[in-house]
Amino acid sequence: MSIGTLGSESLRREMVDRLAADHAAKGLTLRPDVEAAMRVVPRHLYTPGVPLEEAYKDAAVITKRRGEETISSVSAPFLIAEMLGQAADALDGLEGRHVLEIGSGGYNASLLRELVGPVGSVTTVDIDPEVTDRAATCLAAAGYNDVTVVCADAEQPVEPGRRYDLIIVTAGTWDIPPAWRDQVTDNGVLVVPLRTFGMTRSWTLRRSGNRLDSVSDRQCGFVPVQGAGAHQMRYVDIADGVHLRLDEGQQVDPAAVASLLNQPRQEAWAGLSLPPRTVLADLDLWLATRLRPEVCEFVVLTAQEEAVTSGIVAPAWRFGTPATIDHGTFSYRSALRWTDRKFDLGAYAHGSAATAAAGRMVEHMRTWVDAGSPSPALHVLPAATPDGDLPDGAVLDKRHSRTVLTFTPQGGTP
Ligand SMILES: C[S@@+](CC[C@H](N)C(=O)[O-])C[C@H]1O[C@@H](n2cnc3c(N)ncnc32)[C@H](O)[C@@H]1O
Numbered sequence: 213m214s215i216g217t218l219g220s221e222s223l224r225r226e227m228v229d230r231l232a233a234d235h236a237a238k239g240l241t242l243r244p245d246v247e248a249a250m251r252v253v254p255r256h257l258y259t260p261g262v263p264l265e266e267a268y269k270d271a272a273v274i275t276k277r278r279g280e281e282t283i284s285s286v287s288a289p290f291l292i293a294e295m296l297g298q299a300a301d302a303l304d305g306l307e308g309r310h311v312l313e314i315g316s317g318g319y320n321a322s323l324l325r326e327l328v329g330p331v332g333s334v335t336t337v338d339i340d341p342e343v344t345d346r347a348a349t350c351l352a353a354a355g356y357n358d359v360t361v362v363c364a365d366a367e368q369p370v371e372p373g374r375r376y377d378l379i380i381v382t383a384g385t386w387d388i389p390p391a392w393r394d395q396v397t398d399n400g401v402l403v404v405p406l407r408t409f410g411m412t413r414s415w416t417l418r419r420s421g422n423r424l425d426s427v428s429d430r431q432c433g434f435v436p437v438q439g440a441g442a443h444q445m446r447y448v449d450i451a452d453g454v455h456l457r458l459d460e461g462q463q464v465d466p467a468a469v470a471s472l473l474n475q476p477r478q479e480a481w482a483g484l485s486l487p488p489r490t491v492l493a494d495l496d497l498w499l500a501t502r503l504r505p506e507v508c509e510f511v512v513l514t515a516q517e518e519a520v521t522s523g524i525v526a527p528a529w530r531f532g533t534p535a536t537i538d539h540g541t542f543s544y545r546s547a548l549r550w551t552d553r554k555f556d557l558g559a560y561a562h563g564s565a566a567t568a569a570a571g572r573m574v575e576h577m578r579t580w581v582d583a584g585s586p587s588p589a590l591h592v593l594p595a596a597t598p599d600g601d602l603p604d605g606a607v608l609d610k611r612h613s614r615t616v617l618t619f620t621p622q623g624g625t626p
Contacts, residue, residue: 220254220256223264223265223267224250224251224255226268227250227270228242228251230270231250231270234290235294239489243300243301245307245327246300246323249296249326250289252326253319255267255319256268257318258322258350259275270288270290272291276342282435283340283435284317284338284343284435285317287317287320287382291432294432295380295382298403298414298428299378299380299403301427302401302427303377307327307328307332308329308331309327309332309377309378310328310332310378311324311332311333311334311376311377311379311380312337312395313336313337313380314336314379314381315337316336316337316338316344316347316361317343318336318354318356320382321334321359321361334359334360335371335376336359337361337370338362340363340438341363344361344362344363347361367389367440367441368440375395375400376395377397377400377401378400378401379395379396379400379404380402382434384435384436385404385405385441386407386437387406388417388424388592388612389441390594390612396419397419398420398421399418399419400418400419401427402417404417405434406615407459409497409501409504409534410445410458410511410512411493411497411532411534412434413429413430413431413493414429414432415428416428416429417592422594423592423594424592425589426590429587429588444459446458448464449466450466450469451470451473451525452519453515454473454513454514454519455515456512456513462511464511464537469542472537472541473524473542473562477560477566478566478567478570479558479559479560479561480559480567481557481558482577482581483556483578484578485554486581487554488553488554488555491585492528494585495585496532496545498586499573499576499577499580500606503576506538506572507536508536508538509538510535511535511536512535513525513544514531514532515530517530525560526547527547528544528545528546528548536569538565540565541563541564541568542561542562543559543560544560545573558570561573586619587620589619590616590617591603591615592613592615593613593614594612595609595612595613597614602614603618605617606618
């Protein structure tokens with residue numbers, strides 16, 4: 213055994229140990245089957261030219277950029293582990309399953325190959341021939357010769373006439389093209405990083421006829437879907453290191469928001485005492501569904517670390533915090549206020565109606581807690597579905613689908 217092999221084995225062991233600890237810290241369990249696959253597949257063989265230590269870090273390895281934008285990568289191990297866990301939980305294990313992976317890198321496809329076993333099958337598709345060539349070469353080098361690699365835009369059916377128990381999408385999308393639903397078997401599962409209200413979650417969606425209903429979700433970020441399903445997301449600067457994330461079609465005057473940010477800050481607090489494990493990603497989607505109909509613009513605030521440490525903004529999460537722009541006022545969910553290992557929720561606002569705007573945001577936070585801190589469920593129906601056939605909830609119309617977010621209060625109906 214070479215020194216390189218020994219080094220990669222111990223680095224891989226450490227990576228998986230860290231993943232198990234990371235899952236536990238989030239209140240999740242790293243499934244034994246997913247853990248076993250991750251202990252076997254040599255990730256460094258999918259990241260040629262990258263130092264061994266980097267191949268086994270818990271981070272994406274960027275493999276292709278277009279200008280400043282990352283368009284392909286070998287995904288971060290924690291994200292892959294969580295998504296495989298979502299899929300395996302929903303299907304009660306992946307042994308013998310037929311799987312389509314959208315977005316290739318080789319690494320995830322070989323983990324899937326381990327999970328489905330000899331009776332199952334794995335097809336991986338990528339829109340970019342450089343990526344499929346690379347994935348095919350790496351899969352062969354690692355000894356996974358039984359993965360089908362296809363180069364195509366996955367907006368359309370990949371192997372016409374075929375259906376899969378699982379489609380796992382590894383690029384961030386704004387919509388669900390009909391082909392994804394139609395290629396999943398009834399009761400089969402689509403795991404997909406889908407953006408709603410500017411926030412991406414990896415949703416596990418189970419097919420039932422022509423609709424998809426979620427069974428779990430996780431916070432995540434991905435390189436964007438390209439091709440026919442591309443949907444622009446852009447960032448505008450409102451101060452040094454502070455940006456607003458906007459969806460295609462959203463219009464915001466960055467200079468106007470920048471000048472609001474220079475006005476004095478008002479704050480409001482919910483007066484709560486919440487335990488550390490509270491899942492605030494759920495609150496953010498709740499706020500989106502409540503605030504969007506009430507304000508001129510619901511946006512997502514992001515900030516560089518320096519902008520937070522220098523106090524320009526103090527958002528709840530610098531990678532994506534709900535924010536609103538409304539009648540000369542800019543407000544956002546603030547950083548948490550901790551007392552005795554419990555925390556309170558608050559909002560900061562700048563502008564002419566700052567006190568009222570911060571108060572309104574905080575009121576929605578209290579309502580979420582009073583409802584039992586419910587988690588969201590997502591329902592995806594065809595674009596032609598009449599209003600009367602939609603579940604009760606916040607409707608977001610997309611190109612191919614009508615998506616509805618619902619929250620079921622603990623022990624109650626939505
Ligand atoms: C994060 S990478 C995939 C990572 C990979 N699954 C792994 O094993 O780590 C996302 C990939 O999605 C691909 N992609 C984007 N849009 C696509 C589309 N419409 N059809 C197929 N592939 C697409 C990109 O070319 C990119 O290589």
